[in-house]
Amino acid sequence: MASHVDQGSLQAIFNSNENLQPVLQCVQVKPLASQQGGPERYRVVFSDVLNFVQSMLATQVNSVVLDDKLKRGVFVRLKSYQTNVVKNKRILIVLDLEVLEHLGQSEKIGNPQALESKAEDVQPQSTTISGSGFYGNKPQPAAQHSVSSGTNLKSSTSHANIYPIEALSPYGHKWTIKARCTNKSDIKTWHNKNGEGKLFSVNLLDESGEIRGTGFNDQCDALYDRFQEGGVYYISSPCRVQMAKKQFTNLNNDYELTFERDTVVEIAEEQNGVPQVRFNFTGIGDLQSVEKDTTIDTIGILKEVSDTSEIVSKTTSKPYSKRELTLVDNSNFSVRLTIWGNSAITFDAMPESVIAFKGVKVSDFGGRSLSLLSSGSMTIDPDIDEAHKLKGWYDAQGKNDIFSSHAGMGGSMSAAGGRMDPVKSIINVKEENLGMSENPDYFSMRATIIYVWQENFAYPACLSPDCNKKVIQIDEGQWRCEKCNKTHPNPEYRYILSVNVSDHTGQIFLSCFDDVGKMVMGMSADQLVELRDNDSIGLGNAFLEASCKTYVFKCRAKMDNFQDQQR
Numbered sequence: 001m002a003s004h005v006d007q008g009s010l011q012a013i014f015n016s017n018e019n020l021q022p023v024l025q026c027v028q029v030k031p032l033a034s035q036q037g038g039p040e041r042y043r044v045v046f047s048d049v050l051n052f053v054q055s056m057l058a059t060q061v062n063s064v065v066l067d068d069k070l071k072r073g074v075f076v077r078l079k080s081y082q083t084n085v086v087k088n089k090r091i092l093i094v095l096d097l098e099v100l101e102h103l104g105q106s107e108k109i110g111n112p113q114a115l116e117s118k119a120e121d122v123q124p125q126s127t128t129i130s131g132s133g134f135y136g137n138k139p140q141p142a143a144q145h146s147v148s149s150g151t152n153l154k155s156s157t158s159h160a161n162i163y164p165i166e167a168l169s170p171y172g173h174k175w176t177i178k179a180r181c182t183n184k185s186d187i188k189t190w191h192n193k194n195g196e197g198k199l200f201s202v203n204l205l206d207e208s209g210e211i212r213g214t215g216f217n218d219q220c221d222a223l224y225d226r227f228q229e230g231g232v233y234y235i236s237s238p239c240r241v242q243m244a245k246k247q248f249t250n251l252n253n254d255y256e257l258t259f260e261r262d263t264v265v266e267i268a269e270e271q272n273g274v275p276q277v278r279f280n281f282t283g284i285g286d287l288q289s290v291e292k293d294t295t296i297d298t299i300g301i302l303k304e305v306s307d308t309s310e311i312v313s314k315t316t317s318k319p320y321s322k323r324e325l326t327l328v329d330n331s332n333f334s335v336r337l338t339i340w341g342n343s344a345i346t347f348d349a350m351p352e353s354v355i356a357f358k359g360v361k362v363s364d365f366g367g368r369s370l371s372l373l374s375s376g377s378m379t380i381d382p383d384i385d386e387a388h389k390l391k392g393w394y395d396a397q398g399k400n401d402i403f404s405s406h407a408g409m410g411g412s413m414s415a416a417g418g419r420m421d422p423v424k425s426i427i428n429v430k431e432e433n434l435g436m437s438e439n440p441d442y443f444s445m446r447a448t449i450i451y452v453w454q455e456n457f458a459y460p461a462c463l464s465p466d467c468n469k470k471v472i473q474i475d476e477g478q479w480r481c482e483k484c485n486k487t488h489p490n491p492e493y494r495y496i497l498s499v500n501v502s503d504h505t506g507q508i509f510l511s512c513f514d515d516v517g518k519m520v521m522g523m524s525a526d527q528l529v530e531l532r533d534n535d536s537i538g539l540g541n542a543f544l545e546a547s548c549k550t551y552v553f554k555c556r557a558k559m560d561n562f563q564d565q566q567r
Contacts, residue, residue, distance in 0.1 A: 001106045002049055004075055010048045010115050014083050014090055023077050023100065024048055026070060027108050032056075044070070044094070046078075047108065051115040055081075055092040058166050058208045059252075064099055073105035080207065082164045090115050093164045095207045162234075164208035168241050168255060176236040179204035179211075180274045181227050183358070183377040186342060187220060201375060202227050203251060204235070205275055212249045212375065213239075213257035223265055229377075232271045236264040249375055250295040250359035277379065279356060281386060285331025287368040287406055288423055288446040288552050289503060295373065299356040299386055300327030301394045303334060303403070308344050321345050327355070330393045334403040337370040339378070349380045352394065354387040364423065368406035427505035435557025443557070447501035447508075448550040449520065452543050457498075458517075458525040460491030468494060493525035501553070510553060520546050 009022030028045035042057045042065050057065070064070040080096035163175040183203040190197055200223075201214040213235070215223045227233070240258040249256060259265075268274075282296040290296060304326035310319050323344035328334045337360060339347060349355060359376025363369045372378065381387065424434070424443040434441040462469050462481040471479040471491045479488045495517025499510050512520060521528055521542060531539040 001075075001103070002109050004100075004103055005047075005049050005109065007049045008051075010046070010051045010053050013078075013081075014115070021077055021079055022048065023075055025106070025109055026072060026074050026076055027052060027112075029065060029071055040066075046076070046092070047110075047112040049110040050112055052112040053090055053092055053115045055094050056167075058093060058095045058164065060208075061094060061096060064097065069099040069101065070097075071105070073107060075100045075103040075106075082162065082167070082208070084163065084167065093167055093208060095164070165204065165206050165211045165253070166208035168211065168257075170241045170243075170255070172237070172241065174237055176234055177204070177206065178232065178234055178268055178274060179206045180232045180276065181229055182210070182277050183375065184224075184227050184229050185374055187224060188374075200224050201248075203375065203377070204233075204257075205278060207275060209253060210251045210278065211253045211255060211257055212244065212251055213259060215259040218261065219259040219263070223259055223263075226265055226267075230276075232268040232274050234264070234266040234268055236266075239263040250373055251375075277356075277358065277377075277382075279358060279384070279386075281356075283331050284327060284329045284335045285333040286446075287333075287335060287362060287370075288444065289425065290362050290368075290423075291425070292362060292364045292423065294362045295359055296362060297356070297358045298327070298335075298337075298360060298370065299354065299382075299390060300329045300335070301390060301398065302326075302349055302351050302353045302355055303328045305347070305349075305351060323347055325355075328394075328398065328401075328403045329390060330398060332401055332403050334405050335368060335370055337372065339372045340374070343372065343378070352399070354381050354391050355379070356382045356384070356387060368423075425505045426501075426503050426508045429508060429557070430506065436559055440556050440558035442555070444552055444554050445501075445503070446550065446552045447503045449499050449547050450502045450507065451500040452520065452546050453498040453500075454539075454543055456496065458493040458495050458529055461494040462486070463488045463490075463492055493529045495521070495525045497521070510555065516553075519551075520549075522546070 004023060005025055006022040009020060009024070013020045013022065024046040025048075026044060027047045028043075030043045032041040032043055040062055041059070042062065044055045044057060045052050046055055070076065077098045077100060078092075078094060078096075079098060080094075082093040082095065084091050084093065162178050163172075165177055165179060168175065168177070181202050182205045185201045187198050187200045190199075197217050198220050199214055199216045200220050201212055204211050204213055235257075238260050240260055241255050242258060244251070244253055244256040279297045279299070281299050282290060284298065284300055302325060306324040308321050308323045310321055312319050321341055321344045323339050325337045325339065325347075326334055327337055337357065356379045357370075357372060357376065358378070359373045360370040361373055363371060422443050424432075424445055426445065426447065428434075429443070429445070434443060459470050460473070460479060461467070462471050462484055464481065464484045464486060467481065467484055469481055469483045471481045471488065474480050474487070477489050479491045480486070481488070494514040495512065497512040497517045497520060499512055499520065500507055501510055502508075514525065518524060522545065523542070528539070528542060531542060
């Protein structure tokens with residue numbers, strides 16, 4: 001198996017500027033302790049038979065571990081990576097790799113030795129990478145260089161060792177990142193009892209991830225005009241790396257940057273090789289399953305544009321401009337999205353444009369609606385696959401479709417009226433013990449029917465208006481209702497379906513009565529009883545047809561007593 005490995009390639013990729021893609025053996029995979037609520041991180045050791053090197057996977061390739069593809073003994077081809085020197089040790093940040101499954105697994109080949117740094121390597125850098133103790137003890141502070149944030153240095157050696165954004169942590173003191181500015185906020189000011197000030201923030205992106213950077217007061221003056229959306233920059237320490245304030249950012253990073261007096265920001269001469277923007281889209285039709293106040297990305301066709309209006313903030317008494325957009329997608333749902341401030345005033349996209357939004361907040365106002373955060377951004381007619389597919393669908397058929405609104409969606413599976421109930425996932429229902437108190441709980445839930453119970457799916461009901469009580473057959477052609485004290489020649493069957501439904505968090509049983517049963521089964525209970533009595537194959541097909549369909553259920557949860565048992 002040694003012949004499959006590119007022996008000596010680890011030494012080569014640290015000593016060469018070529019884009020090598022070596023085949024290596026994975027000899028160890030270990031999870032790292034991550035920040036609470038943050039993504040999983042994995043430490044991997046790769047060997048080229050002669051040497052081994054410690055590595056860390058960027059979160060975008062976590063799937064190879066979660067899918068049980070990357071494990072001890074397999075062979076991989078490194079496709080994209082960053083080389084670094086940490087505490088005199090060489091490490092790799094792996095941005096992309098391919099597991100060569102056809103080569104199988106093998107015990108560790110040879111007796112590889114640690115790949116140590118050489119004296120001529122870039123000066124040792126003190127840092128740790130998201131996970132306590134990953135590379136040993138907490139490092140000592142490194143000497144900081146002093147270069148004004150207003151100075152634009154040009155040096156062929158100053159960017160020899162570029163850090164990926166994912167490798168930044170509060171313990172690193174000498175680093176440079178190369179990143180694209182994907183969003184720049186307006187300058188914001190504040191006045192309080194402690195004084196006044198101003199700030200702005202930018203979202204920075206490279207191949208490994210994203211991070212937010214903020215400049216206050218003097219740094220706001222020095223750097224605001226330098227950063228332009230879409231531009232690529234070298235940003236070098238000293239620059240404070242601290243825990244991210246999640247209420248102000250929509251980025252998937254545990255940390256954020258604060259620009260300091262000596263932070264260096266330079267325009268990169270080479271603008272290519274850095275991603276333009278990274279989206280993680282949620283479809284408009286899936287919004288009912290998204291928790292309130294969640295921050296998401298979405299994409300849609302611009303169906304309608306309202307005029308700009310102005311509201312006054314209740315907390316600051318300041319006026320704000322707003323504009324409401326209506327978006328649709330191929331789920332045949334529409335949603336209202338609000339943009340604010342200068343974005344609302346200068347918005348000039350034409351109807352039927354494709355717009356991708358990054359960083360919108362989900363609200364339950366009017367069922368489901370969206371609001372573009374100040375740290376968010378929008379891209380009109382982006383050159384991405386999702387936009388091309390959406391435009392093709394709309395031009396072919398979507399422009400003639402009728403779209404459902406999320407407004408009032410909670411009542412779509414019930415006759416309970418227009419009450420707007422909170423949207424819950426199945427795990428929310430169980431963890432919050434909904435229905436276990438004296439009063440009933442009401443909520444909406446988007447779920448998929450997994451199974452419909454085929455026994456006792458309906459009962460014979462009284463034909464009298466507004467009765468619906470169960471009738472008893474006392475003789476052929478005689479069905480008696482004790483409540484009405486009447487006998488009918490036949491009953492009307494009504495549904496009492498029990499269905500097992502599932503979402504991304506779990507499964508639960510729901511009881512569905514007649515109106516909902518008709519929607520689920522696509523026929524009346526009388527028709528289904530007819531199949532039960534005369535066509536067993538047709539009955540089975542009817543239940544099969546009802547499965548694997550997704551609905552928004554409006555639910556009432558209440559603990560009842562039946563035959564001296566709680567249920």
